[in-house]
Amino acid sequence: MLKSVTLENFFAFQERTTIELNPGVNLLLGINGSGKTAFINALRLLSEGIVGDGLNKLINVTWGGFDNIVNANNGENRKDFFKLQFVFSAEMVKRRIQNSRFETDLKYEIVIHSKGMQDYSVEETLESIPKKQAQKPFSYLINKDGKGRISVRDGKPQNRNACIQLENYSGDLKDKELIASQALDRKRYLPIYMFRQIVFQMAIYNYFDTGILKVPPFYSPEKRLTHDGTNLPYLLVQIRRDDEMYKKLEDSLHNVNPNYKELYFEPYASQLYLSLKERNIKHPIGINFLSEGTIQYLLLLSIFYNKNRGKIVALDEPERGLHPDMIKSVGDMLKFAAKESQLIVATHSPLLLNQFELDDIIIFEKNESNAVTIRKTTEDDFPENDGPMLPGQMWLRGQIGGKRW
Incomplete structure (x- = not known):
């Protein structure tokens, strides 16, 4: 546009x-x-x-x-x-x-x-x-x-x-x-x-402070990720209602983490707590125990596998905090989202550049x-x-x- x-x-x-x-x-x-x-x-x-x-x-x-x-x-x-x-x-x-x-x-x-x-x-x-x-x-x-x-x-x-x-x-x-x-x-x-x-x-994202995302957020009706990412759990619940998008999201998680089972959402008073279930682990892993890279990856998934992401999406360094073997998946997200949205992405990743x-x-x-x-x-x-x-x-x-x- x-x-x-x-x-x-x-x-x-x-x-x-x-x-x-x-x-x-x-x-x-x-x-x-x-x-x-x-x-x-x-x-x-x-x-x-x-x-x-x-x-x-x-x-x-x-x-x-x-x-x-x-x-x-x-x-x-x-x-x-x-x-x-x-x-x-x-x-x-x-x-x-x-x-x-x-x-x-x-x-x-x-x-x-x-x-x-x-x-x-x-x-x-x-x-x-x-x-x-x-x-x-x-x-x-x-x-x-x-x-x-x-x-x-x-x-x-x-x-x-x-x-x-x-x-x-x-x-x-x-x-x-x-x-x-x-x-x-x-x-x-x-x-x-x-x-x-x-x-x-337009949806503009500069930098995500994953520290503040480890606190369960209060309810948010927003249909796209907010600039600070604090509505992540509620947005993932919304995306889950779209079978096509949620399947792509979960397939991507399986791709980078073969032990992934499902995302788990637990009400916490008037807030919502996000966890991740993995194979052979008895209890869900709460977001406050997830790695910075995993949280960053969930944020990217919630942007690009969301039909309401916006028609112009700008993002600064999506590769930040990610293991190199996850970058191929990031490129796939960008290519998918670019069918409906204009993407403006700053990067220092040669692995991401190689996909374009x-x-x-x-x-x-x-x-x-x-x-x-x-x-x-x-x-x-x-x-x-x-x-x-x-x-x-x-x-x-x-x-x-x-x-x-």
Whole structure:
């Protein structure tokens, strides 16, 4: 669904940098600090800003203020803004979002200006991208510091063919938050509502603290894994109701653990305790006694073998904590999920890379100015190679970049 993301002055990204994305698998490859997590953070800002806890909490609480986010390569002369632009494919949106009525690609841009350590202003635009150069884009939303114009339906709300026009707005709006998160009237602000439905289909995962998962969680009705994974037991119970998905999940567990028998769910007051049963062991093994790798693997299974995983899934280093012989199974999960979802996955695993094509890999590097640069390679770039091209081996040999030497 995402065709491209453009970043400027955002964490490790200094100059305006556009990253083109595949509709299926996108593997982000590069050394530590090369910008992979910064790219995933751009997706997180979009998701949190529109359908999550909001910009202010993310910028000032989670990330510690504007100065921690804006690129610092220019020292005292650094710019006082950062900019993110997201282009969505109308064709892919129609395939994956029910009742989408966008006929042309969408461009959504966010610009955050500094007004002090804990203060900032917001610019925001949502517009169509014309199919022909002679045509002008149509703006669904123009926001500058809480004031601007927004598209509304002209006519009776129940009229499906009511035309969309722009009107001025201001008033009781939070100027530190995105207008796309606040225009909630589905009938009046239909295009904004539909765009928010697209963003709602994003699931962003940075890092799982498996320590907090060892405490039985309270009930959660969420249909996909939360960003911290704390709803894992309740989500697995939901997936168990889907015979096809649960069979794939259990087959994967059998594949990496031949002694696996079943997952066991035990009510604990108003909480739910997850355990794992193994052959020839009398008692279930509680989650607080499971290895970090086993818990990480269960988290991955609950993401990728869940039909409600989201249409855009971003994940940082899924191989973290896993034994190398489990990586083949992770690749199988990604390939399965990519049939219905766009996947954006940062990795340092050559074994995972070997399961995909060079076209699936986006290479992150740093230039002489310590700014992020992006490139891609194809098999055509290596005419001298004889035989199958394994991206993981090519990466370790330094053929495709993404290494220090």
